Amino acid sequence: MSDMVSESRSNAAEYTVSEISGALKRTVEDVFGHVRVRGEISGYRGPHSSGHAYFALKDDRARLEAVIWKGVMGRLKFRPEEGMEVIATGKLTTYPGSSKYQIVIDNLEPAGAGALMALLEERKRRLSAEGIFDPARKQLLPYMPRVIGVVTSPTGAVIRDILHRIADRFPLHVVLWPVRVQGETAGAEVTAAVNGFNALPADGAIPRPDVVIVARGGGSLEDLWGFNDEGLARAVAASDIPVISAVGHETDWTLIDLAADVRAPTPTGAAEIAVPVKAELEATLASLAARLRACVSRGLDRRRQAARSAARAIPSPDQLLAVPRRRFDEATGRLGRALSVAVERKRARFDQARLSPATLSRRIEESRRLTDRDLLRAQAALRAIAGARRAEFRRASEQLPKCVRAALARKRHLFESAQARISLRPLQRAGQTARERLAHAGRRHEQAIAAALDRARARLTQADRLLSTLKLSEQAILERGYALVLDGAGELVRRAADVRTGEVLELRFADGAAHALATGDSAGRPAAKPAAKTKATASKPPGGQGSLF
Template sequence: MSDAAFESRTNATEYTVSEISGALKRTVEDTFGHVRVRGEISGYRGPHSSGHAYFALKDDRARLEAVVWKGTMSRLRFRPEEGMEVIATGKLTTYPGSSKYQIVIDNLEPAGAGALMALLEERKRRLAAEGIFDPQRKRPLPYMPRVIGVVTSPTGAVIRDILHRISDRFPLHIMVWPVRVQGETAGAEVTAAVNGFNALAADGAIRRPDLLIVARGGGSLEDLWGFNDEALARAVAASAIPVISAVGHETDWTLIDLAADVRAPTPTGAAEIAVPVKAELEATLASLSARLRACMSRGLDRRRQAARAAARAIPSPDQLLAVPRRRFDEATGRLGRALSNGVERKRARLSSTKLSPATLSRRIEEWRKLTDRDLLRAQAALRAIATARRAEFRRAADQLPKCARAALESKRQRLATVQARIGIRPLLQAGRAARDRLGSASRRHEQAMTLGLDRLRLRLTQADRLLSTLKLSEQAILDRGYALVLDASGVLVRRSADVKSGMALELRFADGSANAIATGESAAGRPPAKAGAKARPASPAKPGDQGSLF
């Protein structure tokens, strides 16, 4: 059955892979435009070099890929960690490059206090095992400090509360190190502030404080999460200046409270502990200020949520650039490995090829010896071929008249026999025809022989001319006045060091050979040339010349 008959049985529409991927992407995004997903973070390794973060949300039965773009990552109130249970708000979409669906996260928050408390307890056990919370390590506070350093937000009510409390009851010099007290960077900024105060000189232009207060207003566990940073707890424990922790309310606790020398129930309590006088009015102002901040924060949150709800209907640049960003990140990850592999292959190829002047010199010397040997063989073969061809030409020239006379005699005998059989007149006619044919054949034969001899003579002349005109020809060298030195076995002597005293030598000149006996006297032992004797100009050495022997 033909393919056309088979195809006619169905009318199903054919789709390309890109069409199917695009249709699935539109269907998923239209159906799940805005979702909230609860799950545990898996595979989180921190932000990519581009600033984006890729990980997965999972539960006991399923797994969902997730991505947080760079702009959203900077707005998160806490840093995601491996194994943390969170609630992700975002939009479901697909990634056609690997046929996966994923959630593009717009907001991320912990899934209740249970997950954060479990993580906090694990950090607490690890730091306690290192002795960070050891009571014997804590130092007493100075009773009358001259300078107090405060690490808190410069715009919040906490710093104003502390300043008011201290100025009303016990005025002294206060140094404020402004930091963020909420958000992803809060822990790092507070750590830098504690280390910065400890780096000041005791008698420098800026006096080092006698007491430090790390303060922050109350809030939820998520709001105070920056003060549970391990680096901050270690910095407070290693501080040379006594530290009062005033983070949150009395019921709140963080790792910095356990690492500090004294924990104050509130920032106001920290001010009261730092100075010997207390003031109740400042507590009321601090409470009112905290309520005002909370109201303003809730109002801003409601307006922010309304603005986000209105903006969800408008495609964002992150949504439009989601697939190109992912492909770019993947290409960036492969580029480093490809460059490393390319460099390794080139390095291996270069290391396998070892060139040196000694190697090149050795190769040149080997090829020079082979060239000299082949040149001598070619000269001997060319002379042998020329000699053989000359002999053949001489034999052919000697045999040619004999062959011609024998052929003519054979023709005459056959003519006489025919004449005797058929009579005179037909014989004369046949003889004339045969004579004509014989003459024509003889002329053609002579022309062919002449042409053949001319061609062979021309080839011989060209070969002899080539042999005589070669720059490296042995005969041409001998004609210029040089000679070949051979030992008793006919082997060419190349160096004077090979000649021994009493050695029988054969000197081959251009017109013949002569025998000689080596006396062993070196050129250095010869008597100097007579004055006025004309020196013979030395011929330049050429490849194949033997003049260097004399």
């Protein structure tokens, strides 16, 4: 068995795991190149801390590992989500660290508009379950804001329509936060704008808006996809400033429309909702001022007339104070007699409660008598308890030797019974069983060694076939007409510049080896006295290179 293994090792070249993995990686990348794969995202947990994303694409029968590098993640028009059906474009490769093949994705797109709508409905359902769209969370708009914040593109027609409508209705301060309203970064920029308006201090250099308008013109579902961002919906729902959503036309709807405090049909409608009409306010204010003046005048007249009527019905001060004055005089007359009676009662009560030495002596004697009685009772009780404890101890002392003798007798009986049951026959049977188990284990060990050698021999044969198929073995290269050049130390010579004149070289061919003497220098110039040619001397190669043999 050992001779066979040694012979196999000597006939086939050994390769490292890294060499095999590298060969497979090159084969997969050369054969497949870039591919488009359609499948369902599985195992997605968001970008790693490094910015890369790792997940898998699967269908009903297979699974393909996938990776998106950090630079590609920033260019995607939408964020991948668990269970989403997508079309991935990328390059197939292998990962030697885990012996898996995978696709490195360069572009990712949903599998049609139906997939976008399904993803949108899934986000809507999940956010609704969290209460993001709850009407109880929505804030009331201020009736007359002082500053309005607008989040939109600074170059589009939307901002001009909003500014024009606000100037016509109620001119006030408008703060624009410029963002991109279309593309892969639109959702993140609008989210940052909403959070930025909320982070402004109330007394800072930039005034804090009282209302925020998020506006964009109409478009397709893909154009408005940035406003369906889950992070944007959460930011709008958590905003301390009321938010008006004016994205798209009347028939368009996004997640921000459901999360905002008020939805406007158009950006112009958002400006009309945010501010009232100044002329109408002035007219209303003038009418209310006139009504207020008339009401105040009529109210003063009614109260003046009521005060005159009440003054005529009020009695004079002498009439009001006559009855209290009489009650005071009667109480003053009774006060002297009441004080004298109270003093007499207190003196009599004090005389009755006055202490004397005889009274104290009687009370002390009574207390001493009660104390002596309680002391006698306590002594009698203590003597009774001590006698009872002494009797119990005496009984226990008498029973102790009997209990000890009975326990020793039981132990002796158990020992004799166990000794009688012990024999040599069970020990002999146990030894025989152990010998049989040992023999069985030896046979299984030999079978396991033989099976392991068969598996190793099969793997070695398979590896040899793989090397022959890929044309990677040294022998296959030499069979194609190449030769290895070795110096006197047995080291491989890779360049002509490393050869010295007069050096003995070894040429290794497919069927054997030959020796040669170098007669020219590294630059191709022949030596002054070339040595005689041998059988292994080669002709001068084309291109001006001097002969080495």
